Amino acid sequence: MIKLAKKIALILLALNLMAYSHLLRAELTIEITEGVQSAHTIAVVPFASPLGEQLKDDVAQLIGSDLARSGYFKVLDKNQMLTRPSQSAHVKFRNWEALGQDYLVIGEVTKDNNLYHVKMSLFDVYKKEQLKGLRVTVEASALRMSAHHLSDAIYEKLTGIPGVFTSRIAYVTSELNSQSKTKYNLYVADYDGANAISIAQSKEPIMSPSWSPKADKIAYVSFENKVSEIFVQTLATGERKSIAKYKGINGAPAWSPDGRQLALTLSKGGNSDIYILTLANKSLRKLTKSLAIDTEAAWSPDGKKILFTSDRGRRPQLYVMASNGQGVAERITFDGDYNARGSFSADGKSVVMVQGAQGNYRIAAQNLASRATTVISNGPHDESPSFAPNGQVIIYARRKGNDDILATVTLDGASKQDIQHTEGMVREPAWAPRK
Amino acid sequence: MKLKTGIVAFFIATLLSGCSLFNKDSLSEEDNSAQNMMNSLNDRSGVDSNTYNADGLQVTELGVDSQISEGIDALMQSPEFSDPNSPLSTRTIYFEYDSSQVKNEFVPILEAHANYLMANPNQRITLEGHSDERGTREYNIALGEQRAKSVFKILQLIGVMTNQMDIVSYGEEKPVASGHTDESFALNRRVEVVYK
Numbered sequence: 001m002i003k004l005a006k007k008i009a010l011i012l013l014a015l016n017l018m019a020y021s022h023l024l025r026a027e028l029t030i031e032i033t034e035g036v037q038s039a040h041t042i043a044v045v046p047f048a049s050p051l052g053e054q055l056k057d058d059v060a061q062l063i064g065s066d067l068a069r070s071g072y073f074k075v076l077d078k079n080q081m082l083t084r085p086s087q088s089a090h091v092k093f094r095n096w097e098a099l100g101q102d103y104l105v106i107g108e109v110t111k112d113n114n115l116y117h118v119k120m121s122l123f124d125v126y127k128k129e130q131l132k133g134l135r136v137t138v139e140a141s142a143l144r145m146s147a148h149h150l151s152d153a154i155y156e157k158l159t160g161i162p163g164v165f166t167s168r169i170a171y172v173t174s175e176l177n178s179q180s181k182t183k184y185n186l187y188v189a190d191y192d193g194a195n196a197i198s199i200a201q202s203k204e205p206i207m208s209p210s211w212s213p214k215a216d217k218i219a220y221v222s223f224e225n226k227v228s229e230i231f232v233q234t235l236a237t238g239e240r241k242s243i244a245k246y247k248g249i250n251g252a253p254a255w256s257p258d259g260r261q262l263a264l265t266l267s268k269g270g271n272s273d274i275y276i277l278t279l280a281n282k283s284l285r286k287l288t289k290s291l292a293i294d295t296e297a298a299w300s301p302d303g304k305k306i307l308f309t310s311d312r313g314r315r316p317q318l319y320v321m322a323s324n325g326q327g328v329a330e331r332i333t334f335d336g337d338y339n340a341r342g343s344f345s346a347d348g349k350s351v352v353m354v355q356g357a358q359g360n361y362r363i364a365a366q367n368l369a370s371r372a373t374t375v376i377s378n379g380p381h382d383e384s385p386s387f388a389p390n391g392q393v394i395i396y397a398r399r400k401g402n403d404d405i406l407a408t409v410t411l412d413g414a415s416k417q418d419i420q421h422t423e424g425m426v427r428e429p430a431w432a433p434r435k
Numbered sequence: 436m437k438l439k440t441g442i443v444a445f446f447i448a449t450l451l452s453g454c455s456l457f458n459k460d461s462l463s464e465e466d467n468s469a470q471n472m473m474n475s476l477n478d479r480s481g482v483d484s485n486t487y488n489a490d491g492l493q494v495t496e497l498g499v500d501s502q503i504s505e506g507i508d509a510l511m512q513s514p515e516f517s518d519p520n521s522p523l524s525t526r527t528i529y530f531e532y533d534s535s536q537v538k539n540e541f542v543p544i545l546e547a548h549a550n551y552l553m554a555n556p557n558q559r560i561t562l563e564g565h566s567d568e569r570g571t572r573e574y575n576i577a578l579g580e581q582r583a584k585s586v587f588k589i590l591q592l593i594g595v596m597t598n599q600m601d602i603v604s605y606g607e608e609k610p611v612a613s614g615h616t617d618e619s620f621a622l623n624r625r626v627e628v629v630y631k
């Protein structure tokens with residue numbers, strides 16, 4: 001427990017440092033647009049809190065929201081609860097059985113000087129047994145994060161898959177200021193859009209954020225100097241380095257899984273090709289050599305392959321080649337007339353992409369073993385898919401009315417949610433890898 | 436005039452022959468744009484060369500830079516740039532979907548700009564490539580650059596010095612029309628010739 005508290009304290013330290021160096025905040029809210037019929041039912045009873053204290057964050061409410069958003073759980077409305085136990089001894093399973101609940105979560109928050117102990121118990125209602133008990137100790141400001149940690153634990157216990165509720169996302173916004181000039185921001189936020197902080201602002205476009213494997217840095221493209229340029233920014237300090245400012249395009253940065261290299265798109269050689277930059281010695285190796293457009297590189301989790309978009313076959317399609325440049329590139333997409341911006345899931349078994357067909361752009365997922373491709377979003381203007389670290393959910397950008405917003409969809413396409421941003425157009429989400 | 440146009444066409448043809456080492460698929464659009472321009476030059480060489488501005492070529496031959504415009508303000512005051520009847524008043528070249536081929540209708544406009552730039556060798560321009568919003572953002576950056584390069588090549592083939600021209604592609608990031616209709620898409624698929 002001490003270890004976990006330490007970890008949370010570290011996260012908070014990092015967030016505080018970020019808050020110091022940057023000013024802008026914005027909020028995202030999530031709306032479930034399509035849910036799963038076959039979801040498990042779960043009741044999360046409001047946690048008992050220290051006598052006379054109104055906590056800033058409702059831990060049970062946050063856990064319920066997390067589980068509902070995963071698409072795999074249907075969460076009971078607390079107004080339907082017959083009892084609200086906070087101790088195992090007070091749980092009457094038949095009450096929850098009567099409400100059709102598969103699982104039950106209870107808990108309490110206790111205070112010890114300035115620290116809060118958040119205790120949670122998870123039960124299987126039909127087996128009438130406890131599945132998990134956990135206590136997290138945090139400062140008041142980290143109650144929200146403690147709820148996400150408990151959600152991760154519950155999700156993993158019930159699905160066998162690690163949760164993503166403590167992970168973060170990055171995204172780009174554009175909005176008009178009072179002088180009708182466009183302003184671009186690069187944000188980092190909790191996975192649910194809370195604690196959104198702008199880490200870069202510019203009057204010129206910002207594009208293509210890419211997380212380092214340790215989730216401590218972000219590479220992105222900025223046109224702030226009226227040319228494209230790639231920067232690497234360290235989140236904790238705000239320190240920024242220009243790593244590519246060649247003549248022509250400097251785009252589509254993608255970190256290698258070991259964090260030592262970045263795949264980039266450069267056009268300094270005459271047309272868009274993918275290069276591999278080794279960060280330590282700044283050496284640059286040209287990976288693709290076609291005279292077509294080659295761009296949007298993504299690494300396989302083992303670092304041995306590069307997935308990229310190329311129009312060498314006339315229309316944009318996805319190709320895979322060895323990251324050491326040997327052998328030939330193999331085309332892997334044959335559905336639709338436009339397949340681009342592919343990326344691998346963390347287990348390397350799936351690829352997501354933007355698939356265009358007759359002007360309808362949707363997110364599609366390919367099972368690499370069977371090569372079967374399934375369209376998982378509704379279109380007509382969906383883009384920038386990015387896998388959650390557990391590979392179960394994909395975040396992407398879509399158009400809703402005249403707004404560009406973020407949305408999530410489960411890998412099977414069954415559950416979809418919109419994430420509403422308070423201001424401006426939102427785009428290019430990138431889900432941070434697990435730290 | 437006929438002879439001069441013929442020489443330019445020959446020059447272009449010579450340059451194009453060097454293109455044979457290029458991958459046919461990938462560069463066919465750009466080949467076509469140059470080919471179209473050559474055709475249009477050839478067509479006109481036998482009929483009428485009004486739109487191929489003879490004055491520009493003459494100034495070049497004399498080597499006289501009496502009308503160099505310094506800075507955008509001076510340039511915009513110049514009647515050639517503001518008179519809607521002057522081809523120089525058109526500084527946006529539009530493209531078809533997923534294409535970087537310069538359409539024939541824009542060749543006379545590029546010829547006028549080329550002549551101006553050849554007459555004013557200290558004048559510099561940036562060719563800003565743009566795309567519509569369809570498709571992925573980084574692919575559209577590459578597409579915008581291909582469009583700017585198509586324009587660059589035509590200006591170069593006519594005789595503009597490469598050090599007078601810069602290229603930047605903004606892809607779909609800086610639309611001029613904010614709608615999501617075919618009309619907006621058509622306005623956003625463009626190369627802007629920006630005088631510096």
